Amino acid sequence: MKTVVIVSHPNIASSSTQQFLREAAAEPNVTWHVPTDQPLDIPAEQALIRDADRLIFQFPLYWYSAPASLKAWEDTVLTRSFDYPSVGGALVGKELGLVISLGQPAAHYTAGAPEQFSLSQLTTPYQALAHRLGMTWLPSFVVDQFGYQTETEKMHLLVDYQRYLTQEPLTHFSDQVNWTVRKLKAVSETQPDADQQKIGLVIDQISQNAATLSDLQDTLALLKDGGED
């Protein structure tokens, strides 16, 4: 699976969030792309996303939407002849997701909280875009108040972000387990023997936990079936 991340930020070099995510995105089959050409090279941009299976728009939320540069990219690159399903639909069946960074706590984005509207409401224009182009909409990945995060929180963020870019499919817990085990095995291969053994123990534990969870789910399903008779 190939992933393309279109990054929109007025000053990426000065954004600690974007620099952190850029390092985390340095994975096989992930392309980190900051459209900066003026004017944009439309055929090159179209070729890039035509080649992707998962397309990610990544941006800080400015006035409840992406910065103007992403809208300019949409207005220019997503031409009717390129991507409308009725005329060939270059993006049909691909996935579309958003990575949104927030200066406010994520909890502020709900009815009754300071921002009043949820991110699911505010991202409706992108959901409509996915619908129109025949793409599958992914749950958004939210990074809130990166500057206040502890080192441990940042490590969780790094792994979750890598999963968001590369785990396939994205939504099931069992796929998350498989992704984690594959990732640990890949890391293990680059380590000295002693560390490989330790990582092996972690993998065994994860696999064992996953098996236990699966057994518990089976038991739960049986109990439910009985209760519904």
Added chain:
Amino acid sequence: MKTVVIVSHPNIASSSTQQFLREAAAEPNVTWHVPTDQPLDIPAEQALIRDADRLIFQFPLYWYSAPASLKAWEDTVLTRSFDYPSVGGALVGKELGLVISLGQPAAHYTAGAPEQFSLSQLTTPYQALAHRLGMTWLPSFVVDQFGYQTETEKMHLLVDYQRYLTQEPLTHFSDQVNWTVRKLKAVSETQPDADQQKIGLVIDQISQNAATLSDLQDTLALLKDGGED
């Protein structure tokens, strides 16, 4: 009441919709403003909207949002120090409305129809902006498929658009009647005597209809009160 219309369109000169609306907007106390300076003169833009009572964003819907130029205006002109209620809030108490032109029929914008999402959903980012800045959100004014409209439909559109820009307050029918009578009187003053008499008859009829409607509403209210005893 002063109204400022911020128009965002990549090619206004070639848009028959925008040319039509520009002529209709040539009213006292209405400023039609197309931000074109690069870079924007931020203090001048801020002074313009600080002076308005009703602020209108007017644009064709591109990918379920305004064209990039309006977002660039928002990102540049609406600075925290200028408009955040916590620090002075230059726009608190003003009204914010959208004039949206559509290439598709308006009926396509609802669940189950081709566009799937409603304009009330798609405009959430602007509603959140109004909420954040302490502004009053107006119902949006929608112009769909202007090119297919008959001359009569366009005349209705012209009057409704002028009302949207200048009627105060916007939402009640009685205010619509008052607006229409004032408008007819103003038009009358520029006409020959014979036409002034005819317009006078129309105004009398409208006023009489409004009085009849008011009586009927009173009667209805009495009947309802009786029924609820």
